[in-house]
Amino acid sequence: MTNTAPSSLSQLVRSAANEFSATPAFTVCLPNGMNGTLTFEMVDELSDAFAIYLREVLALEPGDRVAVQVPNSLSFPVAAFGIFKAQCILVNVNPLYTSSEMALQFEDATPSALVIADVFADKLPEAMRNHNIPNVIVTQVSEFIPYLPQKIIRLVQKYWDRSVRPVPFPHIKLIDALEAARQSNQRSQSIVDGFDKATNADATACLQYTGGTTGIPKGAMLTHNNLLANVEQTLKAIPSMAEQHQTILTALPLYHIFAFTVNLLCFFRLGAQNILIPNPRPLINLKRSFENYPITWMSGVNTLFNGLTRELWFQDSPPKNLRFSTAGGMAMQTAVAERWQQVTQSPLLEGYGLTETSPVLAFNPLDQNRIGSVGVPLSSTEITCIDDDGKLLPIGATGEVAVKGPQIMKGYWQNPDETEASFQDGWFKTGDIGRLDQDGYLHIIDRKKDVIIVSGFNVYPTEIENCLATLKGVAEAAVVGVRDSNANEVVTAFVVLQDKTLSEASLLEYCQKHLTNYKIPKKIIFRDELPKSPVGKILRKDLHLILTSPSEPSV
Amino acid sequence: MVTPFEQLLLAIMIFVIMLGMGASLTPRDFALALRRPYGLAIGFFSQYGFMPMIGVLLVTLLEPPAPIAIGTLIMACMPGGTTSNMFTYFSKGNLALSVLMTVNATALGIVVIPTLLIFYANTLELQIPTRNIIATLILLLVPVALGMFLRRTNANIGAVTEFFGAALGVFFIVFLIVTWVPRNWIFLMTTAPSTYSIAICLGLVGIIIGYLFAKLLRLHPHDARTIALETGIQNGPLALAIILFSFPASESPPITIIPALYSLFIVLISTAVTLLFRRANTARE
Numbered sequence: 001m002t003n004t005a006p007s008s009l010s011q012l013v014r015s016a017a018n019e020f021s022a023t024p025a026f027t028v029c030l031p032n033g034m035n036g037t038l039t040f041e042m043v044d045e046l047s048d049a050f051a052i053y054l055r056e057v058l059a060l061e062p063g064d065r066v067a068v069q070v071p072n073s074l075s076f077p078v079a080a081f082g083i084f085k086a087q088c089i090l091v092n093v094n095p096l097y098t099s100s101e102m103a104l105q106f107e108d109a110t111p112s113a114l115v116i117a118d119v120f121a122d123k124l125p126e127a128m129r130n131h132n133i134p135n136v137i138v139t140q141v142s143e144f145i146p147y148l149p150q151k152i153i154r155l156v157q158k159y160w161d162r163s164v165r166p167v168p169f170p171h172i173k174l175i176d177a178l179e180a181a182r183q184s185n186q187r188s189q190s191i192v193d194g195f196d197k198a199t200n201a202d203a204t205a206c207l208q209y210t211g212g213t214t215g216i217p218k219g220a221m222l223t224h225n226n227l228l229a230n231v232e233q234t235l236k237a238i239p240s241m242a243e244q245h246q247t248i249l250t251a252l253p254l255y256h257i258f259a260f261t262v263n264l265l266c267f268f269r270l271g272a273q274n275i276l277i278p279n280p281r282p283l284i285n286l287k288r289s290f291e292n293y294p295i296t297w298m299s300g301v302n303t304l305f306n307g308l309t310r311e312l313w314f315q316d317s318p319p320k321n322l323r324f325s326t327a328g329g330m331a332m333q334t335a336v337a338e339r340w341q342q343v344t345q346s347p348l349l350e351g352y353g354l355t356e357t358s359p360v361l362a363f364n365p366l367d368q369n370r371i372g373s374v375g376v377p378l379s380s381t382e383i384t385c386i387d388d389d390g391k392l393l394p395i396g397a398t399g400e401v402a403v404k405g406p407q408i409m410k411g412y413w414q415n416p417d418e419t420e421a422s423f424q425d426g427w428f429k430t431g432d433i434g435r436l437d438q439d440g441y442l443h444i445i446d447r448k449k450d451v452i453i454v455s456g457f458n459v460y461p462t463e464i465e466n467c468l469a470t471l472k473g474v475a476e477a478a479v480v481g482v483r484d485s486n487a488n489e490v491v492t493a494f495v496v497l498q499d500k501t502l503s504e505a506s507l508l509e510y511c512q513k514h515l516t517n518y519k520i521p522k523k524i525i526f527r528d529e530l531p532k533s534p535v536g537k538i539l540r541k542d543l544h545l546i547l548t549s550p551s552e553p554s555v
Numbered sequence: 556m557v558t559p560f561e562q563l564l565l566a567i568m569i570f571v572i573m574l575g576m577g578a579s580l581t582p583r584d585f586a587l588a589l590r591r592p593y594g595l596a597i598g599f600f601s602q603y604g605f606m607p608m609i610g611v612l613l614v615t616l617l618e619p620p621a622p623i624a625i626g627t628l629i630m631a632c633m634p635g636g637t638t639s640n641m642f643t644y645f646s647k648g649n650l651a652l653s654v655l656m657t658v659n660a661t662a663l664g665i666v667v668i669p670t671l672l673i674f675y676a677n678t679l680e681l682q683i684p685t686r687n688i689i690a691t692l693i694l695l696l697v698p699v700a701l702g703m704f705l706r707r708t709n710a711n712i713g714a715v716t717e718f719f720g721a722a723l724g725v726f727f728i729v730f731l732i733v734t735w736v737p738r739n740w741i742f743l744m745t746t747a748p749s750t751y752s753i754a755i756c757l758g759l760v761g762i763i764i765g766y767l768f769a770k771l772l773r774l775h776p777h778d779a780r781t782i783a784l785e786t787g788i789q790n791g792p793l794a795l796a797i798i799l800f801s802f803p804a805s806e807s808p809p810i811t812i813i814p815a816l817y818s819l820f821i822v823l824i825s826t827a828v829t830l831l832f833r834r835a836n837t838a839r840e
Contacts, residue, residue, distance in 0.1 A: 032714050032715040033717070034714040034715070081829055149711050258618075284651045291583070313651060
């Protein structure tokens with residue numbers, strides 16, 4: 001890795017490509033082991049062509065939005081880097097969104113072009129009812145995979161999964177778009193460098209939508225500087241990442257800001273080989289990647305680590321080259337973190353961040369990892385806790401986490417009210433309740449809005465979930481506060497059992513041993529699974545829906 | 556029953572199927588098979604414990620002629636094949652468990668199959684060319700090793716090989732139905748009912764016993780259904796290969812009757828069971 005930090009995302013891609021030229025950059029690995037690889041210079045050339053296509057063929061302007069709705073595959077870096085090089089704004093769209101969720105986001109971001117995987121294209125007619133995207137570029141999960149495996153994958157998708165249907169919309173294929181760009185201009189590299197010279201580092205690079213777990217989506221405007229700063233800060237926090245050649249596993253979807261900044265940008269800059277998993281569920285889909293590639297690092301969320309440590313094949317042969325793993329996106333449960341470290345014999349470092357903060361704010365240092373804490377603030381990052389009136393609290397006090405740093409977004413896209421509400425005296429308010437300890441480690445206690453008030457006491461659902469998760473035989477647990485007829489909040493636990501013989505009484509008895517009286521769930525509901533976001537976050541708002549929807553069958 | 560041309564075709568098919576199986580394996584799988592006593596025990600008891608015993612019981616009860624008895628015995632001592640994985644997939648069972656059991660049973664088969672065959676052949680006083688069978692099993696390791704090597708060299712070539720191996724496993728059954736059945740129609744009409752009974756019961760009883768066994772171990776219904784399918788569904792092409800390569804050409808045809816009929820009926824039985832399981836699995840969701 002070159003030590004001088006790149007001054008734009010376009011330059012980050014170019015300098016990594018010059019440095020690591022013919023080494024593999026991205027490898028997409030399907031559940032059966034079929035794969036395709038792009039080298040650093042191929043990614044550079046293809047994304048140049050895509051940038052030219054956007055600017056010269058489609059005649060888009062800098063600042064025009066280009067949406068990308070693609071699962072992890074080789075098209076993703078080509079499209080994302082191409083958009084950066086074209087100085088357009090990347091809008092990451094969750095591939096699993098329903099057409100009405102897509103419609104909301106399209107209406108808000110008004111993209112001029114969309115790169116979409118064919119498997120999701122059937123949602124387009126409905127998704128475009130409020131905003132018609134003039135240019136649709138269609139790609140496929142098997143893009144850039146060698147001929148014969150690609151044909152087999154297409155065959156299986158068409159006739160076995162029936163996942164690929166004809167695209168009910170005028171469109172161009174990604175490979176044809178790239179070809180058109182090459183036809184239009186041979187000197188793509190110098191043209192793209194010309195686009196880059198006009199870049200303002202404070203220009204928005206990415207509209208990253210958030211609010212999936214809370215409600216109406218808002219687009220966080222992340223600038224080139226935000227993302228570049230966060231890449232450098234993250235690399236600085238864990239210097240050992242740069243010490244050897246890394247082979248990393250990307251099972252989290254790249255549209256998610258954590259995977260985007262850390263897996264995609266940081267490790268591209270380091271020259272790592274990035275193994276992309278289009279669909280990590282069921283988890284056996286990951287087996288071939290672990291067998292075929294010497295994975296040295298991976299990122300995940302609590303649900304992924306929990307699930308993997310419960311898979312027989314994973315327990316039998318944990319990845320032996322794994323140096324450490326990184327957890328983000330949701331709170332890690334201590335029991336899960338410890339089991340992961342025991343199974344893989346390697347540390348699991350928890351970090352903390354939000355979509356609005358590009359995302360990383362704090363990280364555990366490799367040699368001073370503290371399970372239960374999300375680590376220490378990154379360089380140039382200030383973290384404090386504030387009370388309900390916005391007053392800064394002393395070290396050790398619990399309050400809302402507020403942050404400052406170069407990675408904090410410019411604001412929400414076309415939403416000055418929300419922007420104003422989330423900043424106070426230059427501090428960005430995270431909406432998380434936390435506490436800094438004497439050594440500067442941050443402990444996240446819960447989402448502010450998830451806190452349950454029981455007879456005036458604050459009950460943090462995460463604490464109860466952690467307690468339940470340590471009981472042997474409990475696979476997963478989620479806790480929410482439910483209002484009863486007297487408008488009092490009742491602590492309600494949703495539990496997925498691994499050992500089906502466990503009873504409500506035995507769970508309550510266990511809680512009584514470990515929790516103060518008012519924290520003990522009043523109600524325990526057994527379920528076969530919990531509602532989760534595509535990243536694997538447990539959706540507490542959907543748990544509320546389960547309780548209120550009358551059609552729910554009794555479990 | 557089986558012409559030289561069919562023999563050649565079968566040999567090629569077996570080669571590709573075994574190549575595909577090899578491409579699905581890594582050396583680690585063999586080491587793991589020995590290290591995981593629980594999964595191993597379940598797979599071992601259901602596939603190499605119950606199935607041969609069911610075969611022996613059927614032979615003892617129905618007293619078929621010696622070639623049929625030998626065919627039954629060989630069929631009963633086979634591990635599961637890729638077909639069982641496929642049916643598990645369709646029945647929404649535990650695919651990981653199914654694959655693990657197939658891999659374990661196949662890896663251990665080199666030692667276990669000849670041992671079982673010698674033991675039960677002696678018990679039933681049947682003459683079998685043990686040496687040839689061992690030689691065949693070892694010979695079949697060549698494509699398996701080659702498949703493993705292909706995967707190690709290039710994951711894409713491995714995966715493509717594996718795909719064609721699995722596809723050929725399905726094609727094998729189609730091949731049986733389309734070419735073998737019509738040409739042997741008269742023969743099939745005159746085959747003794749006891750032979751049909753054996754061909755049908757081996758798989759059916761195997762699935763039922765496997766299911767009860769898993770229930771007895773108080774396994775999750777999801778896993779119990781998987782073990783049921785894995786137990787009852789045997790590797791038909793492997794049985795045919797062993798017979799064709801181990802017995803003199805003059806003796807082999809009547810011995811292949813059971814594997815051929817079994818392979819036909821197991822598809823029908825498994826399809827019915829899969830539909831039943833699928834309904835059970837979906838009802839639970």
